[in-house]
Amino acid sequence: MSSGAEVRIVDQTLADAANALVEKLVGDAAASKLSAGDATLWGPDAEPEASKRLSWVSxxxxxxxxxxxxxxxxxxxxxxxxxxxxxxxxxxxxxxxxxxxxxxxxxxxxxxxxxxxxxxxxxxxxxxxxxxxxxxxxxxxxxxxxxxxxxxxxxxxxxxxxxxxxxxxxxxxxxxxxxxxxxxxxxxxxxxxxxxxxxxxxxxxxxxxxxxxxxxxxxxxxxxxxxLDEAAAAAPELARDSADNPAVVLAAAMAAAHNAGAEKLVLADTGSGLVGFGNWAEQLIAESTGKQGTGLLPVVVEGPDAPGYADHKADATAVSIGPADSGAQVSVTGTLGGQFLLWEHAVALAGRLIGINPFDQPDVESAKQATRDLLASAEGGSGDAGADDAPIVTDGVIEIRAAGDASWLGQPATVIDALQALVNAAPDAGYIAVQAYLDRLDDASFATLRPELAKATGLQTTFGWGPRFLHSTGQYHKGGHQNGVFLQITGSVADDLAIPGQSFSFGTLEHAQARGDAGVLAAAKNGGSPRPVLRLHLADRAAGLVALANAVQAVSR
Structure with a gap:
């Protein structure tokens, strides 16, 4: 593949809807302007920020x-x-x-x-x-x-x-x-x-x-x-004002899907050879577009057989990273360097079509500030940043908590009750975000909760390791479409680790980050109501995973 990047819209309905947006981008010479570093593409409000953020094109x-x-x-x-x-x-x-x-x-x-x-x-x-x-x-x-x-x-x-x-x-x-x-x-x-x-x-x-x-x-x-050679091979193609420019095609497909109510992009690797590429694209898409109550939510799934990919519900578009398979509505192929540049160009152009500034992140700072406030209050003697409020109820090794107004939760007696209440609180075209503040290597099995929840509920379900996701999808959670419910998982720390020169430990910092983000999410308004945030703390991580997995299988939509 000489250009290093290729995009194909497999779904004919989506292709038809994208055609008008392709013509708009080509008519506006948006691709060549982007490659030339034109900061005016996203309007006067975005220009000051865009003018400082376009060196990536070269x-x-x-x-x-x-x-x-x-x-x-x-x-x-x-x-x-x-x-x-x-x-x-x-x-x-x-x-x-x-x-x-x-x-x-x-x-x-x-x-x-x-x-x-x-x-x-x-x-x-x-x-x-x-x-x-x-x-x-x-x-x-x-x-x-x-x-x-x-x-x-x-x-x-x-x-x-x-x-x-x-x-x-x-x-x-x-x-x-x-x-x-x-x-x-x-x-x-x-x-x-x-x-x-x-x-x-x-x-x-x-x-x-x-x-x-x-x-x-x-x-x-x-x-x-x-x-860099791979990116250089793709660059001339991405700069062309042409209907077959892969960045133009991908941007138009994403924007057309979004405008039709399919604001979720379900990303599955279908043999691309690019290990973990979806995790990189997840940040680029979510943080660039998820603001002003709009945007594209990337849902990275385990493969083309994973729940949520091939069932083609109205709120999501299946995107294969690699050759198109039977479930793909859009396929994206290419070299690693070519795909980096392709997705960057496409997301920036999609921002123009959706009407947002793809270079700011107005909602990222709020969780950081909440963490700092918790750490400062603990240092000042007014509390422990790592301590949690009293649980609503404890079910075995799992303590059930909620952030903010928990009227949606009712009076759960078990983890199953709490999970079911969270699922019930999600709108029909909503999503569940699982946020695990755990060890993503030793606790890697917790990621299996994503496909299990998606299968049990039929809702698009994301999974993020905390605090890593705060620098990625955290922007979308607060600034994007207001249709998410949030499952936060924390775990006991057997051996905490001091941070030299600081008054707090790693364990204290991790829990302050979890509590801070939960508080910010719950305080934000969702159609006049707080976002539902269920917090589950595991007194024993291994036993907690087994209990959680069993509970997930008992919920339904």
Missing amino acids: LHESSRPLVDELAALRRELHDDGVDRVVLAGMGGSSLAPEVICATRSGGPVGGEFPLVVLDTTDPMQVSDALAGDLTRTVLVVSSKSGGTVETDSQRRVFAEVFEANGIDAASRMVVVTDPGTKLGDLARDQGYRKLIEADPGVGGRYSALTAFGLVPSALTGVDIGAL
Whole structure:
């Protein structure tokens, strides 16, 4: 495939509806204007933000100097016996490199994945990363703002543990951040191994081909030059004002589906070879479009046989990442670099058609502020940020709680009662968002709750690991279509982990993030009523999963 990207609208009804939008984009010369960095495409209100966020259209060229620079850094580290790469980063700082490394490596190397991604505050997952061979480890500290609390906490604990093991921490730190951040200043002051400043004209979710995506990937041995070549091969096609421009076709399909009430995009991999690509696209789509009460909700499913993909309900569109199968209404194929650029162009153009600014994220800060408030109140002696309100009821190892006005919940006696009340609170064309503030490696089996809930209820169901999803779909939950209900799962912490220089631990921070987001969700209005948020706390994670799985099978719609 010479262009590196191809889109086909399989469903004829959707293709017919998309034709007018394709003609509009072509007539407006939107594709060529986007590729030229025209900030006026989304209207005067969006122009100030867009004018600072369009450097991503030329990253396949502007990121080239990183190829040799990072190859040299990797050689230096290998000469020192350092070949294990741990990435401390959230959202756009971790999603793309995880996909790149998983796709290019072909799987675990020597039983260990080439990139250890820390996008969590779960103390058990952080402890697992610290338990690896530190004599071989380099920590990539990646934060656009330079102040991401999760990333700073991970940096602090790694620095302490490096030193405790007789390893010069500064020599094992590689920092990626925007120019002028406090993290960059710290890297200089502490003499960290390498400071790489990324292009500030790129937002986090469009940063796959910036230093944020390329530094950790290159240090694991990925040929980032080949990745940029793939994007460069796709770029001319994506800039054409033509009805067969794949970005124009995909943007029109997404917008046409949205306008017809199918605001959910169900993404299934059908043999693309791009490992975890849906998780990267999820952030790009949800955070770019989910605002002003509108937008596109990505629902990443386990495969083409998963519930919610091929049943073609009116509120969702099935999109195959890879060759079209019998369930696909839209198929998207191409190389990894080509698909990164294709989806970025298509989502930006879809924003123009839907009528939103794809570069802001007005509802992301609210959950962060709620977390800070909880931590501050605990530090001031007025409470414990990690403590929860008293449960409404306890069913075995599961404590049942709710955030805000829980009139929708009634008086549940069991977890089954509570889950059924949550399902009943969802509108007919709504969705369920499962949010698991747990260890996404050791507690990976909790992800099976997504297909089980979707199968039991017939509702589109998403699954997100907390706090990772706060930097992704969290924007849509608060700013997108107001038809979601939320199942938040937290778990007891057997061995908490202190954060050096902070008054709170990882466990306290994780629970403050969960409570903070639940409070923000419940306070937001949904047609005059609060969003339903069911909080389930597991006194025992393993036993809690079994109980939850059994309870899910007992609910219905």
